[in-house]
Amino acid sequence: MGLKARQICTTAALAAVVSFWWTPVFAEVCDKIYPEWDGQKFSVLNEVAAFLTNWVGLAALFCLVTGSAVLRLRALLWVGSLLGGLLLLVAIMSWGDAEHQVWQSAINEGCAHPQFELIQLLSALVLTATGVFLGLRRRKRAQAIRATRA
Template sequence: MGLKARQICTTAALAAVVSFWWEPAFAEVCDKIYPGWDGQEFSVFNEAAAFLTNWVGLAALFCLAIGSTVLRLRALLWVGSLLGGLLLLMAITSWGDAGHEVWQSAIKEGCAHPQFELIHLLSASVLTAMGVFLGLRQTRRARSLGTTRA
């Protein structure tokens, strides 16, 4: 066997061995955007969950959950609404990031949904609207019960 044939056989053998242990490579850009990314493509629900699980989103969800179950803590609903509004403001100000090369790479790798801006905007809008709705409902309910505490 000549030198060229030996190189071809060696390369083919190495490629076969490496292909047995082949795993999807986690892109560096995905680690920067979503550090806990597990290699699965993002669906609409994954994108919304990833957006709402930063500290502001978790605090808003916590305030809404506690404030909606305890009548005397309705001020927490308004705090949750304000935090939801902060997320909404963040989604509005980051509109247009999809054109940035980092986000384009993340979309190509599958760690960001192609419509992530719209998903972020809708998630924050729903969170804020839910907080305002629950806050108004609790305020009306407290007035009908004769409670004067905020």
């Protein structure tokens, strides 16, 4: 067996061995958009979690949970609503990004949901509306308590 035939056989054997451990390659674009992506296709809940787990979303959720649990911290509900409104503004300002080539690659690879813009918009809208609703409800309850004490 000549040198060239040996190289071909060695290359074929290595290719066969490597093909047994073949795993999907993560797209470079997915590493930039979602660094912690594990290779699974994004569902609606994954997209909502990814959108709300930035520092603004976490701060808004913290303010809403704390403000709704403690009656005297009603102002936290309004801060949470304001932060939710900021996320809503970001979602509105980024509308149309799905047409960009980077996002199309991310959608094709599975690290972004095809309807990610709508999901982000609705998530921010629900967060903001929840804060406003809870803030108005707490305000009404505080007024009712003051009226019964007077």
